[in-house]
Every structure is written in structure tokens, then in C-alpha cells.
Amino acid sequence: MTPKLNFLAYLPAWSWLKHYRKQDIKSDLLSALIVIAMLVPQGMAYAIVAGLPPITGLYASVLPMMIYALIGGSPTLSIGPVALISMMTFATLNPLFEIGSSTYIEAACLLAILVGLISTLLGILKFGFLIRLISHPVIKSFIIASAVLIALSQLKLLLNIPLKIDNLPHFFQSFWQYKAQIHLASVFFGLCSILFLLFTPRLLQSDLVTRHLNKNWIQILVKTTPLWLIILTIFIMQYFNFQNIGIETVGAIPSGFPPITFPHWNSNLVLELLPGASMIAMVSFVESISIAQATALQNRRELNSNQELIALGLANISAGVSAAFPVTGSLSRTVVNADAGAKSPISGFLSSIFIVVVSLYFTGLFYHLPLVVLAATIMVSIWKLVDFKPFIETWHYSKADGISMWITFFAVLFIDISSGLIIGVITTFILLLWRISRPHIAVIGQIEGTEHFRNIHRHDAITLAKIISIRVDESLSFLNINSLKEFIIQEVSKNASLQHVILNCSSVSGIDLSAAETLADINIDLGKHGIQLHLSEVKGPVMDKLQHTVLLQQLRGKVFLTHYQAVAYLKQQTQQQEQSDQVL
Template sequence: MTTPKLNLLTYLPAWSWLKHYNKQSFKSDLLSAFIVIAMLVPQGMAYAIVAGLPPITGLYASVLPMMIYALIGGSPTLSIGPVALISMMTFATLNPLFELGSSAYIEAACLLAILVGLISLLLGIFKFGFLIRLISHPVIKSFIIASAVLIALSQVKLLLHIPLKIDNLPNFFYSFWQYKEQIHWPSLIFGICAILFLLFVPKLLQSSLISRRFNSNWINLFIKTTPLWLIIVAIFAIQKLGLIDLGIATVGAIPSGFPPLGLPIWNLDLVVQLLPGAAMIAMVSFVESISIAQATALQNRRELNSNQELIALGLANISAGVSASFPVTGSLSRTVVNADAGAKSPISGFLSSVFIVLVSLYFTGLFYYLPLVVLAATIMVSIWKLVDFKPFIETWHYSKADGIAMWITFFAVLFIDISAGLIIGVVTTFILLLWRISRPHIAVIGQIEGTEHFRNIHRHDAITLAKIISIRIDESLSFLNINSLKEFIIQEVSNNSSLQHVILNCSSVSSIDLSAVETLEDINIDLGKLGIQLHLSEVKGPVMDKLQHAVLLQQLRGKVFLTHYQAVAYLKQQMQQQELSKSHHY
């Protein structure tokens, strides 16, 4: 017997599509890269500011990570780079530890990216990707919405040009009250104009007046690159119209050149301090990235390996850490634009990173007069679309437990901080899950006339027998819920003095633990003392395997039946024979 060899090519998905790559695909990827770069440059710099880092680090974060993902990732259109949520989490992790903008802060951001990458990489290699998916969708939705509120509010300090604290709502409002007299009105007016530009220019271009005169493809291209046009207009206004004399803060000098490569200083104490934040960022970045990648994979009919995505995301973050930037993940907005622009392969992301290098080398001087309020406006307009309270209402109507988890997460993020809010949301979800499991749905079932089917007697007009009670529990049996079943049986037995048989329908029981087995043994003994037999029906294979190693089957006063219909029919026939025997005896 030969041992299978490890095929390293399975960790390089690029090998499969590069063999079939052609000139036509390259043209499509090149066009999509041009369009994405128009979004990526302003977004990258803006998200770096959200993370509390120099704008240039946002460009650095878009170079090596995208190249790495192009080779190792599985999605043809996923755009890896800085995003608002991860930038905000980076800020929340580092701000309490270091002075904003200091060299120690920047070093720690690089180290944080490497830690995020190592966590993701190890989880992917050892196929523990499922652990990250333990966060429920309602909690993730709530977390993103609450974080979007904080991210939008974090940009108010740039609009007002005052030092607001934005780790939570109480601190935000308290700091606003402290500095409200120092509001810089020219910055606020310029920022409002930028927001209006981003909101209404696309609507104007989509109006019938414009759409009739120009080609729709050119209009769509202009709409997608609106942030870039805003930057051009803003730089012109500041530089040529003399608005810089009003005191509007600009990006200033940005160093040009290729992203500097090197490992940040490793400090064990610092690693321990950053590890909780890195774990939270790794968890959220994977959930966000895999959700986007799965959506595009479904549309393109491609397979997607979640563990491979973890490996790709891990290596992308490590590359971000060694290239003087901060944690990255998949961007929804850029991925959608990339897909709509016709990207055929990850080469589009690779080309985007090449263009970023060219910008970093030769064009950083163009951003000297770029107002910071324009970057703030870009973030606020893009992120505010995520603030939608409909999911809260819909979830509450569907499930009160999930609704409670959503609201708790939302308020925890807003009133404590991002990381604590996520942890509280996850813990709340598990508490509510345990509460639900401990209160399983248990029903008395009866036979539907003319069929072999048994249903809940409170939902259907079903036939029952006075001496036989059929009970179905719709949950796997464990120490959490077995006592609820015992209490239910006790109540039903107490209400029926003529009862002779209890049939436990196990069709919904997929597993059973030792506590549940031992409690069933006690129930069997207690019923036996009352002259009542306990029977089991429709026991699944894995559950029967467990029962084979327990004494329950040897002590069981009743029988185990393949179907519930057979159980009722057998017991019914047995009771009829007993009645007939008694009548003959008399």
C-alpha cells in the first residue's frame, strides 16, 4: 500500500486557470483593473485614515495582498485590500495602546496584520475553518450595521476638524460637547459639498436627460469612478481656487516608492496584547471575505474551498504585515465592480496591484492637495448604505431569540466598543442556543386517519388510544433537555390513569449523550413500577449504536420498533388479544 503524496499544486488554484488563460481574458481583466483602481486609490487612503494610519499605507495594503490572493485564492473576482470594518477594528485594537500616528502605532499595525494572517493560515492548514463560522448571521448583520454607524461617525472629526473620540457613542457625544466651539466651518461646508457630489452626481447621470444623449456604458463607467472624479475636482478647487488658505486640512506629502519590506519588531508582551484583537479581526475578515467569495463563486459556477480561502487570506495578511500596512480582507464594493466590469480571472486583481505600485512610485505627489474631508465623505457615503434597520424587524418577527441577539450586539458595539460588542454578541447567541436546546419541542402525536403517518394532536385531527401515548421530541437528547422530556412524560402519565404504554418516537433524535441514556433508564424503571411499558420507535442508526453500549436495551420493558405505525399496530393487537383472553377466561 503506497502513501499518497502531498500535491502542492492543490494549494495553488492559479495553476488550473493559468493553463487556459488567453488574450481575450487579459483584455477583460485589464479593463476591470482600470475601473477598480479608480475606486481603490481613494478608498485605500480613506480606510488607512480610519485605521489611524498614514494614507500611503492604504495603497501599500493593496499591492502584495492582491498579488498573493491572485495566486492562492479561489475567487476570480474577489478584491482583497483595506475595508472600512477591518480598518475600524484595527483602530479599536491599537488606539488604547499607542499614540495615534506614532511609529510604535504603525509597527503594531504591521504586527497585527501578521498575527491575523498566522491565525487564518493555521486555521486553514488544519482545516478548522468551521470554527470561524460559529457566529450566527443575525449577529454578523447587527455587528456590521453598528460598526457602520461608528465608522461613519468616525469621519465626523475630519468634517468638523475637531479631535472626537469614536470608540463608542457616549465618548463621541461627550467629546463633541467638549470641542463643539472649535468646529471648522470651511471644512464642514467643503465636506457637505463632497457628500452631495457623491450622492447626486450618479443620480443626475442616470436621469433621462443625460442617459438619452450619452452611451450607457460610458455613463456607468463614470458613475463607478465618481470618487476619483471627486478627488480631481477637490484637488483642483484647493490648489487653483486658493481654498487651502481657509485652513482645510489636506493629505500633504506622501512618500513615493515601492512598499518597504521588512518584519516589524516582535515583542512577546505586545503579541499577547494584540492577540485578542487579531483573533476578532481574523474571524470577521474571513466571514466577510468568504461570504463575498461564495456569492461570486455561485454566479460563476465555480467551486470554493473555505479552508483554501483561509490560507489565501492568511498569506495575504502576512504579506500586508511585511509591506508596512495593516489587516486586509475582501471588499464587497470593489468585488461587485470588478465582476460587473467583466473580470475573468484573479489577474484583474494582480493588475490592479501593479497599477497601485505605479501610483506609489510616480503619482503620490498629485495627492498633496487632496482634502481629508473628501476621503471622509467617500467613506461616509459608501458605508452609510450598510445602515439598514429592516433586518432587525424581519429577524424579530421570525425569531425572538435571534432578534434579542441582534439588538444586544448592536447596543454593545455602540455603547462599549467593536471587539467587546462582537464577543458579547457571540456569547449571547450561544446562551440563547443552549436555552432553546434545553426547552425542546415535545408533542403528543396521533395517527392521521387512513394513513400510517403520525402528527401533533394539537395541529391535526389525529386518532389516539386511551392506553397508549405516543411522544415525539424534536431535538437530539442530551443533559440539557432530557429532564424536560422526563417532566413531560410525568405530566402525561399523571393525567392518564389508564395508561399502559409510552412510545417515544425518536425520528428527530440524531444523537444521544450518556446523561440522556441514564435518564431514560430511570424513566423506564419508574414507569415499570406503575405497570407501564416504555417503547422506542424509529431510532436512527447512530443513536442505536450508542444504545447498544448501554444497559437501557437490556432493561427496557417494552420493545424497539422500526416505525411508529408498527409500534402502535403491535401494541393495539396485543391489547386486543389480552381483552379477548380475559373475556374467554370469564
């Protein structure tokens, strides 16, 4: 029994199940019911975004949520299909297979398994930090650009024409080609659905309604607006027979448990899907861990990034073997789950059970559900992400980050989603290397009456004619040491009476061999002109590295504990030298 208990101790579920209270079940049950009201329409809609049958969106919400409830660390994170990952799934599979074909569906399942294997392996090896190397500006830009493409992708359902939506040029080209075939009835039905989704929450929150309804009930009605739209439109379609005028519906949805089977695969197919799976694993983890961390902070709970990576990986593997596609944490459903008062992952477990009930007994109700309603649901929910304010704010804060945002944005829109993300990541690293190669270097002087030294161009600081103090605000490496060398040469050339150069290392936390060797060369070059090089405030790890180089052995100057001591000592030395010269 002991090994079993030790094994269970590694499961986050083991800790919260021991302290689970009977009274918490009511809160978890209510939150599960509210989440399921969102999940059913969202799941089917996001399956369509991925180019898959609507039922796969329900399958993607069963086993993954159960697995995460046992292994994940967040009590409120809702795992399942989301718009961005669905769009990336479509972008990965669309160039390789015919949409809707059996090979397309099996490839989607295999893609989920590959995403899960990558995530699980990285989590086990504790390499989760590698996936989080994408900068926040690139992620923001990627999400905004993807949201634009996702919203545009739903126009093919709204207009009922075969639009290509892998990038903007293809979209406009196909729109121009098929514009004469736009189905006006579908457009009208879709626009009415959009207006319903936009204005019903406002009506429910107006004074007219708040006078007669409880605030909690109003919030529930607002959050479940898409479900009421689905019920209303199904009734309208059945009563008025609008399918006779060409409005397409979901049609027959097979009922039953998600089929548990492993998709057919071969090495060539795996190699074709691996790049897309890597991108999806990267984005799904970043999105999921960001949501989980936010809720963990609110609930004052610990969250292990590698454990979350493993949980997300196993959830995706379970999605792949249950005829579904890649999944991740959903921001909208997680927020609703938390606001509804979920106390534990039991709420997610209950949601998955309700999905099974819907899959078994209620799929027939969706036969007359118009596809344009699902399209309207996606467009309204996803368009909230299209916000260009971060581009302006980032540009004002950092031109380099602003450039990477715009490059990522246009790459996603004009090439494709996966290529855009790769280009964004590469741009980020190029700009990072560029910034490191151009470190901030300043001549510093003493603030009068203190022992502090600051940039002479920012402060009224005291300097000495024969002593120059230079501070570099970056770790020294082969990328930037030549910039420091050029700066020292430039400053030395301005002052013919210079005798001492003090390099303030207070901001230098690391140094590589190339930088140490170049400093040794600078020391020799300065010595040829009768100038001594000194170091001050050298950190311990940097000093440990310098002990293994010739710099300290050949250094003409000294290494000082503080910069104040260095200036005071050299000032006294130069004054004594001047006095002795005057005597002579």
C-alpha cells in the same frame, strides 16, 4: 521537475493560468482600471479610519492582491483595505498607542502579521469551520453597528474636531466638549462632497444623460464617482487656496515601493494584540468567504474554505511586512470587478501593479486632497450598510436570534467593537444552549386513513386512551433530557388508564450517556406504575450508542421499526387484554 509541478498543482493559479486566453487580458485590464479608480480613494480613506497615514492604504493593496491572485480561489475577489477591518484595527490599537506615532504604525503591521498567522494556521489545520461559528444574525448586527461607528468616526474630519469614537458615550461626551471648535468651512466642504456623491450617480442615470451616453460608459462614470470628486476637489483647493481657511489636506505622501521589513515586536506586545488579531481574523474570514462564495456560485467555480483561509492569511502576512495593516475581501470592489467583466485573478494582479505606479509617480497629486472628501467618501459608502430591516425580520422569525442581534448591536455601540462581537458570540451560544435545553416535544396521533403521525395540537389526529405517542424534535443530551422527563411525567399524570408510552425517535440523531441513563430511569419509574416504555424509528447511530447502555436490557417495552407498527401492535395487544378481562 516533477516535484515542482506537483507543488504548483496545489496552487489555484496553476489551473487557471494553463487555460488563460489572450483575449481575456482586455477584460481583466478594463476591470483593473475601473477597480483602481475606486481603490485609490478607498484605500487612503480606510487607512485614515485605521488611524494610519493614507499611503498605507495604497501599500495594503499591492502585495496582498498579488498573493491572493496566486493562492486564492475566487477569480474576482478584490483583496485590500475595507472599512470594517480598518475600524477594528483602530479599536485594537487606539487604547494602546498614540495615533500616528511610529509605534502605532509598527503595531498595525504586526497586527496584520498576527491576523495572517492565525488565518494560515487554521487553514492548514483545516479548522476553518471554527471561525464560521458566528451566527448570521450576530454578523449582520455587528456590521450594522460597526457601520454606524465608522460613519460617526468620520465626523471628526468633517467637523475638524478631536472626537472619540470607540463607543457612543465617548463620542457624545467629546462632541459636547469640542462643539464650540467646529470648523464651518470644513463642514460646508464635506456636505458639498456628500451631495456630489449622492446626486451625481442619479444625474448620470437620468433620461437627460442616457439619451446621449452609452449605457456602459454611464456605469463606469457612476462607479468612479469618488475619483472624479477627488480630481475636482484637488483642482478647487489648488485654484482657490482653501487650505488657507483651515481646510486640512492629505499633505505630502512619500512615493516609492512599499518598504519590505518586519516590524519590531516582543512577547508582551504580541499578547496585547492577540485578542484583537483573533477577532479581526474571524470577521475578515467570514466577510471574505461570503463574498467569494457568492461570486463562485455565479461563475460556477469550486471554492475551498480552508484554501481561502490560507490565501487570506498569507495576504495579511504580506500586508504586515509591506508597511500595511489587516486586509480582507471588499464587497463593493469585488462586485465592480465582476460587473466589469474580470475573467481571472489577473485583474487583481494588474490592479496591484497600477497601485505601484500610483505610489511611484502620482502621490504628489494628492497633496491638496481635502481630508473631508475622504471622510465623505467613507460616510456615503458605509451608510448604505445601516439598515434596521434585518432586526425586524429576524425578531419576527426568531425571538432568540432577535435578542442576540440587539445585544450585539448595543454592545458594539456602547462598549466597543471587539467586546461587542465577543458578547454577541457568547449570547448566541447561551441562547443556543437554552434552545437545546427546551426542545420541541409533542403528543402525536395518527392521521385518519394514513400511516402518518402528527402533533395533535396542529392536526385532527386519532389517539388511544391507553397508548400515548410522544415525539421529541431534538438530539437528546444532558441539556434537555430532563425536559423530556418532565413532559412524560406531566402526560402520564393526566391519564390514569395509560399502559404504554411510545417515544418516537425519528428526529433524534444523537444521544449522550446522560440522556441514555435518564431514559433507563424513566423506564424503571414507568414500570412501577405498570406502564411500558417503547421506542420507535430509532436511527442507526442512536441505536449503536444504546447498545452500550443498560436501557435496551432493562426496557419493559419493545423497539419498533416504524411508529405505525408500534401503535398497531400495541392497539391489538390492549384490545386482546380487554377481551380477556371481559371473559374473566
